[in-house]
Amino acid sequence: MFFYDQPRPRAEERKKERETTMLKDRNLIAPSDFTLEEIEDVLQLSERILEAPERYSAACRGKLMASLFYEPSTRTKFSFDAAMLRLGGNTLGFSDPNTSSTAKGETIADSARTIGKYVDLIVVRHPKEGTAKLMSRYSGCPVINAGDGGHHHPTQTLTDLLTIRHYKGNFNGLTVGVCGDLKFGRTIHSLVTCMARYENVRFRFISPEELTMPAFVKEELSAKGVAYTETTDLEGTIKDLDVLYMSRVQRERFISEEEYLRLKDYFILTADKMALAKSDMIVMHPLPRINEIATEVDDDPRAAYFEQVRYGMFVRMALIMKLLGAQEPA
Amino acid sequence: MVNVSKIKEGIVIDHIRAGHGYKIFQQLGLDRLDGVVVLMRNVDSEKMGRKDLIKIESNLDLNLDVLGLIDPHVTINYIKDGERVNKLSLTPPQTVTGILTCKNPRCITNQEHITNVKFHLVDTATNQYACEYCDARTRL
Numbered sequence: 001m002f003f004y005d006q007p008r009p010r011a012e013e014r015k016k017e018r019e020t021t022m023l024k025d026r027n028l029i030a031p032s033d034f035t036l037e038e039i040e041d042v043l044q045l046s047e048r049i050l051e052a053p054e055r056y057s058a059a060c061r062g063k064l065m066a067s068l069f070y071e072p073s074t075r076t077k078f079s080f081d082a083a084m085l086r087l088g089g090n091t092l093g094f095s096d097p098n099t100s101s102t103a104k105g106e107t108i109a110d111s112a113r114t115i116g117k118y119v120d121l122i123v124v125r126h127p128k129e130g131t132a133k134l135m136s137r138y139s140g141c142p143v144i145n146a147g148d149g150g151h152h153h154p155t156q157t158l159t160d161l162l163t164i165r166h167y168k169g170n171f172n173g174l175t176v177g178v179c180g181d182l183k184f185g186r187t188i189h190s191l192v193t194c195m196a197r198y199e200n201v202r203f204r205f206i207s208p209e210e211l212t213m214p215a216f217v218k219e220e221l222s223a224k225g226v227a228y229t230e231t232t233d234l235e236g237t238i239k240d241l242d243v244l245y246m247s248r249v250q251r252e253r254f255i256s257e258e259e260y261l262r263l264k265d266y267f268i269l270t271a272d273k274m275a276l277a278k279s280d281m282i283v284m285h286p287l288p289r290i291n292e293i294a295t296e297v298d299d300d301p302r303a304a305y306f307e308q309v310r311y312g313m314f315v316r317m318a319l320i321m322k323l324l325g326a327q328e329p330a
Numbered sequence: 331m332v333n334v335s336k337i338k339e340g341i342v343i344d345h346i347r348a349g350h351g352y353k354i355f356q357q358l359g360l361d362r363l364d365g366v367v368v369l370m371r372n373v374d375s376e377k378m379g380r381k382d383l384i385k386i387e388s389n390l391d392l393n394l395d396v397l398g399l400i401d402p403h404v405t406i407n408y409i410k411d412g413e414r415v416n417k418l419s420l421t422p423p424q425t426v427t428g429i430l431t432c433k434n435p436r437c438i439t440n441q442e443h444i445t446n447v448k449f450h451l452v453d454t455a456t457n458q459y460a461c462e463y464c465d466a467r468t469r470l
Contacts, residue, residue, distance in 0.1 A: 107442050130438040130463025149436045151464055216467075 016328070024325030027136040027143045031157040031194045039161065039194075045318035045328070046162050046311070053086060056317065059326045060089035066119040067093035068111075069146070070102065070126040075287065076146050076155075079309070080123045083316035087326070092119070112138035120324055124148075142323040150186050155319065156286055157190040159312035163304055164195075164243055166311065167282045171198040175240050179206040179267055180247035180292055182213040187286045188247055189217050196226045203228040204237050208266045210259070211249070234267050238277045244269070246285045246292050246305075270294045274302065284308055334368050334385065341392065342407040343384040348372055350401050351382025357396045357429075357470070363388060396429060398422045399470045402457060424451050430459055434466035 023038055034042070049056050065084045069077050072095060081091045102111065108131055115122060116139035124132050125146040132145030132152075147153040161171075168174060176195060178188050182205055192213075195201050203221070205213045205228060212230060221228050231237055238244065249264045268291055269283065285293060285305040297303050321328070346354060351369050360367045365388035375381040389408075397404060398420045408416040430449045432439045439447050439461065449459035449468065458467045 108438065109442065109444075126438070127436070128438040128441050129434065129436050129466070130461070133463050134438050134442065134444065148438075149464075 020327060021325055023322040025142055026323055027132075027145075028154050028319065028323070029133045029136060029143070029145045030152045031154045031190050033154070036197055039158070042158060042315065042318050042322055043162050043165060045321065046158075046315045047166070048328075049317050050166075050311070050314045053314070053317075055329050056087055056321070058088040059321055059329060060084065060087035060324060063087075063089040063121070063324055063326070064119045065089060065091045065093075065121045065123060065320065066115050067091055067095075067123045067146075068115070068125070069093065069095040070097040070124070070131075072096075073125050073147065075309075076125060076153075079312050080144075080146060080155075080316055083313050083320055086313070087317055087320060089120075089320070093123075108134050109138045111135075112143075113140075116140040121320060144319065144323070147186075150184060152190060153187055154190065155312070155316055156187045157194050158315045158319065159308060160187070160191045160245070160284060160286075161194065162311045162315045163284060163308045164282070167304060168242060171195060171201055173200045174242045175202045175204065176243045176245065177204040177206055177237055177241040178213075178245045178247070179234055179269075181211045181249045181263075182207040182247075183211040184250060185247045188245065189214070191245065192217055193220055196221055196224050201226065204241065205230045206232070206234050206237055206267070208232060208263050210263060211266075234269070235273055235276060238273055238281075241277065241281050244277070244281060244283050246283060246289070248285075248288065248290050248292055265291050267292055268294055269297055271296045271300070274300055277302070334370060336412055337366075337385050337387045337409055338412050340365070340385065340387040340389060340409055342409060343386070343392075343397070344381070344405045344407060345375070345378060346382035346384065346404050347401050348378070348380040348382055351384060353470075354382075354397065354400050354404075355384060357400060358393060360384070360386065363390065394418075394420060395423045395426055396470075399426060399429060399457070399459075422451055422454060422457055425449065426459065430461075430468055430470060432461040432464060432466055433468045434461065434464050437461060437464040437466060439463055 019041060022041060067077055067080050077095055084091045112135040121142050122135060122139050123144045123146050124135055127149050129149040129151035131148050132143055136143035145152055145154055182188055192203060246269055251260050274297055282302055282304040287305060351371055355369050368385040370383040372380045373383050402420050402422040404420060406418040407414045425448055427446050427448050448462040452458055452460045452467060458469050460467055
């Protein structure tokens with residue numbers, strides 16, 4: 001017997017259920033681990049949280065997150081911890097490997113097996129590339145890679161995507177300039193390869209000749225038919241850009257101090273250069289900055305880099321909820 | 331000119347790029363084989379100019395993954411009663427486990443003892459493989 005006047009048989013509920021469980025128990029090791037649909041799902045939840053964060057203050061009550069920082073990173077650790085605490089969950093962990101059992105010689109695999117018994121979710125940063133993946137094999141709970149050496153930092157990519165989408169509405173048709181250390185900048189590699197999955201995105205790579213975009217990134221763009229140009233001229237390029245992503249030349253990536261000193265101030269974004277840009281271009285930076293953005297740019301409404309930090313926390317809140325399969329408040 | 335007679339029974343690995351024969355010899359563990367094994371280096375070849383060649387007077391079970399990794403262009407001829415009964419051309423394996431090691435010093439596999447690390451073929455032209463943990467490219 002059919003009751004046509006009743007609501008459709010829980011289609012909305014099923015959709016909500018699917019959205020809640022789509023990423024449950026998954027790991028995030030590299031940005032490519034998620035499909036565009038799954039990324040969209042995280043970004044949409046991030047935007048709902050951004051509009052009313054207080055609604056989510058009990059979304060992960062009773063859940064415990066381990067934040068294991070085998071190398072210092074105040075910013076990322078604070079962002080993850082703040083995200084979990086704002087969801088009503090709790091965190092434990094360390095930011096100095098000398099205080100962990102690693103100092104006694106415990107393997108990463110054994111640490112993952114042990115810690116995975118205590119917590120619902122592991123966030124790990126480690127100087128060795130591939131560590132987060134190794135942990136995910138043994139932890140028995142979801143693992144988020146908070147940076148593994150020069151390899152991946154996927155939550156920075158999600159942060160960048162949320163920031164761009166928040167300011168620009170969508171990714172289609174954007175001209176994105178990335179400037180600075182393109183050779184060693186892992187956040188840039190991840191952002192470029194991830195954005196290349198969207199339609200009609202164009203890139204301008206702006207770097208000193210010594211720090212150009214690596215071949216593996218350019219090969220991936222060429223294979224997808226994504227347009228890009230390379231230049232050393234920031235002033236001549238800035239007028240074309242919808243997004244300018246600045247990056248720091250990282251001292252730790254250089255063997256020669258002399259080479260680092262020569263390149264570290266190659267590009268400095270100033271108010272004069274900003275005067276050449278579109279009125280709705282946004283400036284982003286994964287932070288910390290050194291000299292590459294003059295402080296006079298901070299008050300420019302197009303400077304999005306401090307808001308980017310805030311979005312980072314919201315996107316991590318959304319990601320934690322998704323991996324834990326937490327219900328969205330009614 | 332050194333002459334090596336035809337084998338009656340066994341395997342001839344032909345068209346090995348000059349200089350790669352010894353690597354294949356080592357990787358296949360042919361130094362531990364009881365039967366007759368001949369490694370010929372820098373043999374004149376119409377097709378290749380120079381090539382290496384290995385003749386094995388034994389019907390051992392060859393590790394084709396190793397061969398495909400080192401030199402996917404070799405041909406393998408199976409010989410019986412002095413005649414070729416089968417000829418194999420190789421393609422590089424899509425995934426290899428337990429043969430390659432990651433050369434990236436920053437990779438976790440070089441800190442922890444991890445068995446069976448997988449490597450995925452990423453570039454057929456250069457026969458390069460990517461480490462499943464750090465994605466660094468390597469070849470044998």
